[in-house]
Amino acid sequence: METSRRVLLKGGLVAAGVTFLPGMTGPPIDLRPTAAAVTPFDNPFSLGVASGDPSPDGFVLWTRLAQLPLDDDGLGGMGQSVREVAWQVATDPGFRRVVRRGRVRTGPAQGHSIHLEPSGLEPDRDHWYRFRLGRHLSPVGHTRTAPRPESAPAALAVAYASCAQWEHGYFTAYRRMAEDEPDLVLHLGDYMYEYDPDFEPAKTGNVRHHEGPETVTLADYRRRHAQYKTDEDLQLLHATAPWVAVFDDHEVSDNWADESPGTTTRRDGFGDRRAAALRAYWENMPLRRSAFPQGPDMKANRRFQWGRLATFHMLDTRQYRDPQACGDGMGTCEETWEPDRSILGAPQEAWVDEGLRTSTATWDVLGQQVPFGRLELSPVEIDRLSMDTWDGYPSCRDRVLDSMAQAANPVVLTGDVHDSFATEVWRDHEDPSSVAVPEIITTSVSTNGDGEDTSDGGYRYARTNPQVKFWNELRGYVNLTFTAGRLDADYRNLPYVHEPGAPVFTRASFAVEAGSPLLHQTGAQPLAGS
Missing domain, CATH: 2.60.40.380 (Purple acid phosphatase-like, N-terminal)
Structure with missing residues (x-):
């Protein structure tokens, strides 16, 4: 055996x-x-x-x-x-x-x-x-090693995660991911957080604390990465399978966009801070030497194949984006709809289009950081849209959807929002028959603390988000299994993160059949006692 x-x-x-x-x-x-x-x-x-x-x-x-x-x-x-x-x-x-x-x-x-x-x-x-x-x-x-490009692997097991804030909880989800024995691990951003100690406590308070001040200098970022790397659960997952990682905002500064710092960051000296942050990120992640930063710039978007079964297009939605519209608020304004606005930048948009247009893979996977499809952030109010997501760049989203239409089976993987969502992205947000691509959004590893189980599967969001098939606030990750005929997604959740050792269970399962963008729920398991 x-x-x-x-x-x-x-x-x-x-x-x-x-x-x-x-x-x-x-x-x-x-x-x-x-x-x-x-x-x-x-x-x-x-x-x-x-x-x-x-x-x-x-x-x-x-x-x-x-x-x-x-x-x-x-x-x-x-x-x-x-x-x-x-x-x-x-x-x-x-x-x-x-x-x-x-x-x-x-x-x-x-x-x-x-x-x-x-x-x-x-x-x-x-x-x-x-x-x-x-x-x-x-x-x-x-x-x-990956399979030969011309090969046809029978299956690929992928686990992916996002958003692990040290202070808000233990990284048990990483240990459970390792125990699930994936072939490949994707990390979609917010690998570490830059905040001062106790800057933003979880609802239940912080269970451990950042060392040192808010990260600004190279020494600060190196030390913060080192603190995260001392976590035994994270070390185990790193030692279990190869990773493919992309950064989001907190590896540098909350909600940063190209040369613009986030709303909580001083503009003066941001170029030096970004350079220090990306340098430390490269030093602390299993990245190729070709990704070594040149000052404040780092080559992060890249593409790799798993035989003819799947091609992964890993995006960078931070370094080349236009600044968030409407003062980075909640809700649209005239600026939102400007046709030239981009979250990727024109060269990366062209790179995505070329990759999708020429792909021969069964599945084309966009691994990226922030919600792609329209996502109302309130169950009762209309137009509560985050300008930090693709909702702030709808023209760019339309262009990428045009590119996706050239691929056999596109799928979007997303992190960032600290909740689990299973959504269908509509080309026309008023037309439920216009489903273009499935989007599978993972919750956080620990950010925001324990979270809550939603026994209704998130249907409270149905009024403002009819495209959402599942929503849950617990912490965890997503397991994917790719085969030639089907993609299976299991939302793996933990009942708590305020102390180590939590068990994991599959809260919901969905399938996508090759040739169709529709999500089909195949299983659900409410939290014990709910």
Whole structure:
């Protein structure tokens, strides 16, 4: 019987300090007492390991050295020295079949982070990896290569999440995602929050606290990312499967738009702040070297394939958008309807159109940050529309919908709003027969605290949002299963996040049949006791 990744992870193979077993190949570990002099500090792999952006012949491998993650200078207690780290990739968890190895140097210029891109590996195959610095061995991570572009995979399991505010709750959802053993993890933004400690408590109060002030400098952002990376549930998910991540606003500043800071941010110095934030984001995520920021600019939108089954078009809705209309308020104004307004920018719109027009995939997936379809934010008032979402850029949305019409089975994945929604995007908001594409919106991992179960499935929103098929305020994530004939979506929710260890259950399930944009509910399970 094949051993599951869950068993391997729980069995201690990812625990820091695991040693080479007899028969393993690779650089030997120096166990002599004098070896401690090589690395005269505590565990430098306190932030774990990660992988991402898989291709048919490789992936990105990441770690960041930090013996004191919360040091004020943002360098994790590693100082100004440059160090050489050994690494290995194997096709078995015991590292008996090492297929790539090497050494890499890192130092303060990279925030002591490491980004490797091993290539020439076999497609559609599990791999394990680890790092070593002196006498210290990193946790072991699991990843995989993507299938060949011309292949037809039978299925793909994807888990995706958004919005994890440290103060508002524990990251149990990340652990439950790991236990579900996805092939791929998508993170759609708000990986960390920039706020002062206790700036915006959850309704039930904060259960833990940010260290340091509001993030403004590179040292601030490095330290905040390090604090988040110390979370064991997050480390587990990073070590379980390859990630594909895109940022939203809180990785920089709430509701920022291109050169315009958010409403709570001073305009003076925002360019430097954005540069620092994106630099720290790159340093702390499993991103390719080609994404390394150039000042305040970072290449974030990208596309990757999972054989002919699915193509993922990962969007950037922050760096190139026009400023939010109507003073970033709730409700439209004349500015909203200007035909040239864009949330993507003209070059990225053209990139999306070209990708959808030439795609040969069964499913074309837009992974992006903010609600795409029309979404009234009140169950009783009309035109309560957020100008920070695609509702503030309706002309751009129409152009992207035109592009989607050229693809076989487009679907939109969304984060941001801290609630679960299953919606059908209508071309004509007055015509229920004009369904163009399904949109699956995940709730937050922890932002806004525990949340509440809605036993009516969200039908209280039916008057203002007839396109919404499901709504719920609990925390959690979404699991997707892609096959040639169908997409299944499970809304996985937790009853609480104010303390660790919550169970997970499937609150609702939906299916999309290939060839149709309609959502069909296939299951529902109310919260126990509701």
